[in-house]
Amino acid sequence: MSHSSLSTTSEKPGTWEPKIAAFFCNWCTYTAADLAGVSRLKYAPNARVIRLMCSGRVDPQFVVDAFAKGADGVLIGGCHPGDCHYVEGNYKTLRRFEMLQRMLKDLGIEEARLRLEWISASEGEKVKTVINEMVAALTALGPLNLPQRFSTWDEEMDKLEEAAQQQPQADHNEKTEVVHAS
Amino acid sequence: MPAKPKIGFYWCASCGGCEEAIVDFAEDILGVLEAVDIVFWPCAMDFKKEDVESLPDGGIAATLLNGAIRTSEQEEMARLLRRKSTYLIAYGACAHMGGIPGLANQFSREELLRYVYEECPTVVNPNHTRPAPSFTNKAGHPLSLPELRNVVRSLDQVVEVDYYVPGCPPTPKITKAALEALLKGQLPPKGTVLAPDIALCEQCPRKASKPTNLSFAGFKRPHLTATDPELCLLAQGIVCMGPATRAGCEAVCICGNMPCTGCFGPTSRVRDHGAKMLSSLCANVAPKQTKEINEVLAGIPDAVGTFYRYGLPTSLLRRKVDLPMNNGKEAR
Numbered sequence: 344m345s346h347s348s349l350s351t352t353s354e355k356p357g358t359w360e361p362k363i364a365a366f367f368c369n370w371c372t373y374t375a376a377d378l379a380g381v382s383r384l385k386y387a388p389n390a391r392v393i394r395l396m397c398s399g400r401v402d403p404q405f406v407v408d409a410f411a412k413g414a415d416g417v418l419i420g421g422c423h424p425g426d427c428h429y430v431e432g433n434y435k436t437l438r439r440f441e442m443l444q445r446m447l448k449d450l451g452i453e454e455a456r457l458r459l460e461w462i463s464a465s466e467g468e469k470v471k472t473v474i475n476e477m478v479a480a481l482t483a484l485g486p487l488n489l490p491q492r493f494s495t496w497d498e499e500m501d502k503l504e505e506a507a508q509q510q511p512q513a514d515h516n517e518k519t520e521v522v523h524a525s
Numbered sequence: 526m527p528a529k530p531k532i533g534f535y536w537c538a539s540c541g542g543c544e545e546a547i548v549d550f551a552e553d554i555l556g557v558l559e560a561v562d563i564v565f566w567p568c569a570m571d572f573k574k575e576d577v578e579s580l581p582d583g584g585i586a587a588t589l590l591n592g593a594i595r596t597s598e599q600e601e602m603a604r605l606l607r608r609k610s611t612y613l614i615a616y617g618a619c620a621h622m623g624g625i626p627g628l629a630n631q632f633s634r635e636e637l638l639r640y641v642y643e644e645c646p647t648v649v650n651p652n653h654t655r656p657a658p659s660f661t662n663k664a665g666h667p668l669s670l671p672e673l674r675n676v677v678r679s680l681d682q683v684v685e686v687d688y689y690v691p692g693c694p695p696t697p698k699i700t701k702a703a704l705e706a707l708l709k710g711q712l713p714p715k716g717t718v719l720a721p722d723i724a725l726c727e728q729c730p731r732k733a734s735k736p737t738n739l740s741f742a743g744f745k746r747p748h749l750t751a752t753d754p755e756l757c758l759l760a761q762g763i764v765c766m767g768p769a770t771r772a773g774c775e776a777v778c779i780c781g782n783m784p785c786t787g788c789f790g791p792t793s794r795v796r797d798h799g800a801k802m803l804s805s806l807c808a809n810v811a812p813k814q815t816k817e818i819n820e821v822l823a824g825i826p827d828a829v830g831t832f833y834r835y836g837l838p839t840s841l842l843r844r845k846v847d848l849p850m851n852n853g854k855e856a857r
Contacts, residue, residue: 399808403800404841411841424813435808438818442807443800446828449631451847492846496676499850500600500683 361481363390363474364409365418368398370428371463372420378467386471387478390418397421398459399432403443406457410447413490416456416481418473423461433461455480456487530586530708533565533577534616535606537599538626538677539592543617544568546694547589553701560708561586565606574602577609585609587707589616589690593626593838594678598671607684612707616700618693618788620680621718622798623838625693627677630837630844631829634675675850679839689718692774693788693835699773720773722793725785728772731757739809744824747783758784762824764831769795769802788835797841799832 367373373394379386395401398421406417419440421433440459448454458477462469536544548569550557564585565572577585588610594600607613618624629637642648642655660668680686690703703719706712713719726732735757745762752758758765758779766787767779778785791798810821825831833840 403804404795404797407797407800407841434813437813437815438807438810438822439804441815441818442803442822442825442828445822446799446803446832449829449845450842451845452842487846489842489846493843495850496844497682499674499676500678 359486361389361415361478361486362413363416363418363477363481364414365390365392365420365474366395366398366401366405367392367420367462368400368422368428368432369394369396371422371426372398372460372470374464375420375462375466376470378464379470382467384467384471386474389478389481390474397427397429397432398436399427399429401436401439403439406443407447410452410456410487411489411493413488415484415487416458416477418477419457419459420462420470420473421459423463426463452487453484455484529560529562531564531580531584532561533585533588533606533610534563534568535565535588535590535602536568537590537592537603537620537680538595539617539619539624541568542694543591543619546617546692546697546700549697550701551697553697557704574605577605580609582608583611585611587612587614589614590680591615591617591620591694593619593623594680594683595626595629595674595676596671597674600674600683603680603684612687612712613680613684614703615680615686615689617695618691618790618835620686621689621691621839622790622836623677623679624788624835627679627836627838628830628834629677632845633848634673635849638673675848676844677838682838687715688712689716691718691720691771691789696774696777698775718771718790718793720771720789723772724792725767725770725772725774725776725789728774729757729767729776729779731755731779734760736760740811741806741809741821742811743821746824752782754782764806764825766802768805769798786834787832790836798836799829799840802832803828 367376373392376392398419401419406419409417419436421436422428424433427433436459440457444454444457447457458473460469460473462473534544534547548554563570564580565577565588585606588606590603590606590613592599594603615621619626623630638655642650643653656670656673658670658672662668688703690700692699699720706719726735734755739759741762743762744764747763750761750763752763753761759768763784765779765784767785769791770785770787771789771792773789776785787798787802791801795801807822810818812818812821829837837844
């Protein structure tokens with residue numbers, strides 16, 4: 344299983360910065376992020392923004408995949424309830440989010456790593472606040488670094504591989520009783 | 526007379542149900558025996574590992590391996606059978622996706638061993654004896670046991686797999702179809718799951734009663750509900766994995782008035798079975814406010830066990846991510 348990493352730069356120890364995958368809806372939150380830029384608001388540069396037509400397009404697979412590929416946090420931004428361009432999309436997101444967050448907690452991913460925010464097109468300031476808050480929360484939690492954990496998990500299989508290469512053919516006459524478990 | 530192709534069967538971390546599925550061929554097994562030579566089947570016939578080792582590499586036409594991989598011995602056998610087999614087939618949900626044993630990926634090895642050998646209510650073990658990988662008995666004989674791995678894996682996370690036969694267990698019909706395809710050499714591209722690539726709802730006899738707009742005001746659990754034997758189970762508020770699960774079983778569970786639990790895994794377009802089912806199901810919860818939504822979602826008390834019942838090891842996260850490795854050493 345290969346996992347391409349979300350990071351594009353090689354990280355030196357001690358220089359870790361949280362990486363956030365941010366899924367923003369086209370009509371509200373992305374426009375708000377645009378407004379934050381036009382207004383020259385300064386906020387943490389840790390979010391990689393992915394624009395979708397609706398927060399309802401955020402398949403839970405995208406969220407889990409972002410974590411698996413190295414994101415430390417995932418932020419979903421959509422229109423306020425009642426304001427969805429597609430009427431119901433953000434309600435679907437809210438329901439999925441509630442269950443996903445509960446399930447991710449059961450799988451060892453802290454609640455603060457997944458955040459859902461309603462940010463309307465005029466709320467550039469809120470984009471700044473939410474991203475800054477999330478960077479602070481993730482910095483306090485530390486790196487999630489799943490790609491590294493996956494390769495650590497699989498190290499236990501390398502032992503057998505190495506042993507197999509060192510002893511290509513086991514001696515069948517050896518007086519060793521092998522008790523098999525299954 | 527040309528030599529018959531050689532077939533092997535092997536089991537790893539499994540319940541024996543997949544072996545049972547072969548026996549379920551009933552008298553058709555005779556037809557299989559006419560067409561092939563079984564060279565390895567430890568569950569049913571007397572073969573030893575040495576018999577496999579003495580075969581040339583690729584000497585077995587196909588091995589159907591069932592069960593997840595979670596010990597050093599199973600890893601070793603998977604590697605050996607991979608080398609000796611032209612086609613290695615992951616047979617059944619455990620070899621395909623990790624299966625029920627894969628749910629152990631929610632716990633550390635220490636938690637599992639402590640529960641099974643000490644805390645389980647039916648266990649009496651005052652000396653806290655645990656299995657040790659090596660031990661010398663009083664007569665001075667060195668004894669060894671396979672090592673339990675920290676992580677439960679599907680077969681393809683350990684060795685290359687050519688085809689998958691899904692199911693818990695696979696039905697005789699799809700097993701027969703897979704064997705026929707092998708014997709006739711009519712095989713799809715490598716890596717294919719040998720079952721229809723459509724959702725189970727397409728094969729479901731209750732499909733006509735599935736509402737266009739599902740809406741869940743609450744979830745019911747099958748053992749606490751008098752289930753209508755005709756109506757779509759989702760329409761009755763029962764979690765049925767049919768919409769996210771591959772067809773091929775011909776809806777056997779639903780015909781028995783029980784919901785699909787997802788043993789055939791997802792279709793080829795879905796990477797993470799559980800996340801996709803969560804998406805489909807939870808989007809259709811009726812309420813719009815957080816508090817009320819959570820009251821409905823509380824009807825699914827074990828999200829991981831519901832959505833990843835057969836596939837936690839092959840899900841995107843594979844395992845509870847903050848578990849320690851190697852008896853307490855944190856893997857961060």
